Amino acid sequence: xxxxxxxxxxxxxxxxxxxxxxxxxxxxxxxxxxxxxxxxxxxxxxxxxxxxxxxxxxxxxxxxxxxxxxxxxxxxxxxxxxxxxxxxxxxxxxxxxxxxxxxxxxxxxxxxxxxxxxxxxxxx
Numbered sequence: 412x413x414x415x416x417x418x419x420x421x422x423x424x425x426x427x428x429x430x431x432x433x434x435x436x437x438x439x440x441x442x443x444x445x446x447x448x449x450x451x452x453x454x455x456x457x458x459x460x461x462x463x464x465x466x467x468x469x470x471x472x473x474x475x476x477x478x479x480x481x482x483x484x485x486x487x488x489x490x491x492x493x494x495x496x497x498x499x500x501x502x503x504x505x506x507x508x509x510x511x512x513x514x515x516x517x518x519x520x521x522x523x524x525x526x527x528x529x530x531x532x533x534x535x
Contacts, residue, residue, distance in 0.1 A: 413437040413509045413524040420505060420529030428495045431529055433507030435488050444510045445483055445490040448519055449503035449531075459505070460492060461516035470516055475501075497533045504528040 419431040433445065446461035460481040461470045469481055480493040490507060508522035515521055 413440045413443060415507045415509060415524055415526035417505065417507050417526045417529040420531045422532045422534065423497055425497060425499055425533055425535050427497050427533070428493070429497060429531060430491055430493045431505055431531065433490045433492075433526055435490065435507075435509060440488065440509065441485040442511075443524075444513050444516055445481075446508045446510060446516055446519075446522060447481060447490075447492045448506045448508060448522075449501075450506070450528075451500075451503040454503075456506070456519055458517040458519065461510075462490065463513050463516075468513075472517075494531070497531075499533050499535045501531065502533050503531060505531050 414436045416434045444463050447459040448456050450456040462481045462483045466483045478496045483490045506528045507526040509524040510522045512521045
């Protein structure tokens with residue numbers, strides 16, 4: 412069992428930066444790949460970014476590539492999503508998720524554990 416708790420969401424203006432965090436716990440939790448997904452009102456949940464268990468490989472959605480950075484600190488049991496140059500269309504609930512797989516990480520069905528989500532709102 413892996414527990415995930417997101418934090419760091421909030422209200423920012425377009426062009427600002429924000430970092431959201433996800434604390435994970437549970438036996439062998441550091442062996443999981445981690446991903447960030449988001450869901451805006453009336454839209455389906457979409458992939459944002461993912462990182463393999465050792466942080467060696469990262470993946471990004473085209474919509475955030477070059478603006479967002481995912482990182483994982485196994486010593487602190489935390490995964491981060493640094494978001495720069497935020498846009499109003501980035502507004503969504505951001506979810507952290509853990510997957511026992513190390514490839515195909517853009518697919519939400521490969522994630523076993525999910526956090527409760529944190530709201531990110533970007534005003535224009």
